[in-house]
Amino acid sequence: MSRLHSEVPAVVVDSHDYGESDKIITLFCRDQGKLTVIAKGAHRSKKRFVNKLELFSFLQFTCSQSAPGRLPVIIEAELLNGFIGLRTDLNAYRSASIIRELILLASSEKLQDDNLFQLLLWALHSLDQSREPRPVIALFLVKLLDYVGYRPDLSRCQRCGTPWLENHSGRFTPLTGGLTCPTCRPDEDRGGINLSAGAIRTMTLVQQQPPARLNRCKLSGTVLQETLDCLHHYGRHLFQREIHSWKWLPPP
Structure with missing residues (x-):
């Protein structure tokens, strides 16, 4: 039956x-x-x-x-x-395609997660309503990685455990999923991404917000670019493959 x-x-x-x-x-x-x-x-x-x-x-x-x-x-x-707006705006559609690929990569069959569902709806609504695509993608990625258990640790050095000072810049290493202080950073560390104090502070703030409050988070300029670069590299490391739709990321 x-x-x-x-x-x-x-x-x-x-x-x-x-x-x-x-x-x-x-x-x-x-x-x-x-x-x-x-x-x-x-x-x-x-x-x-x-x-x-x-x-x-x-x-x-x-x-x-x-x-x-x-x-x-x-x-x-x-x-x-x-979401008719996605079908009439090429940048919005391409940005939604990045969101779609990330959801497919990060989620498992029948793994219930209402937070992820609400996050997906928030991203599609935002793009449909002509919000700037690059901040939407950055905010989506910060929360996506958080919800699937790979939140970047921006609170301390991943090698020595020293708490990160609020106004200090740092270097994010995809292999460790967090920051490495200058003392612990090996000379051969060329896979890391430099993050300004503003980018670290902003990403930490976004990690603490539910999807319903993401519209209050503002990313622009250097902070936005650093956030996108950091999370793109981290995502490639986690998923062990290229994010093919990333080539459609709208230019600044």
């Missing part, structure tokens, strides 16, 4: 054709995390799925699963927000 799943809010983060008429859809759900489903007859449907299964669509769906281990089948979907 098929098991029916109740209505679930979700964002479409991946989609590809399966056979002549079906689609395999990856959703990021509020209560279930990342979930892969199949939309049967999606190419032929004139009512059920039209314009609802596009990338970045925020929808509410119902699905059924005939047996454990088989892909759930979408029964119906209601579009809650199509």
Whole structure:
């Protein structure tokens, strides 16, 4: 007997054709995390799925699963927000693609995390409303790494444990996930990224904010560039691969 799943809010983060008429859809759900489903007859449907299964669509769906281990089948979907602004602004769409790739890399199938879901919605809403893309990506990355357990440690030297002084600059090392003081820094450390005191202070502040308060955080100029460089390098180290959509990062 098929098991029916109740209505679930979700964002479409991946989609590809399966056979002549079906689609395999990856959703990021509020209560279930990342979930892969199949939309049967999606190419032929004139009512059920039209314009609802596009990338970045925020929808509410119902699905059924005939047996454990088989892909759930979408029964119906209601579009809650199509984020039209993302589809009419190339920079916004490309920036949303960076957000999408990072979510896919950082999350596991069916790993529930409401914080990640709220963070994803915040980023898409911000880009849809024409907020500057680069600060949105930087703020998203700070919180994403925090939520998946890889928060950069900006409070102390990772080698000697000395507490970091508030007005001091530093060097962030992706290998250790934190700062290294000049005394402990080896001469051959060429993979680190220099961070000003302002960048360290700002990233620490953002780490303490819930998604609902991120709009109050302002990043610009050198602080923004240092934050993006630092988190890009750290993300590449953590995921052990290039973040392919990063090439679409809008210029300053």
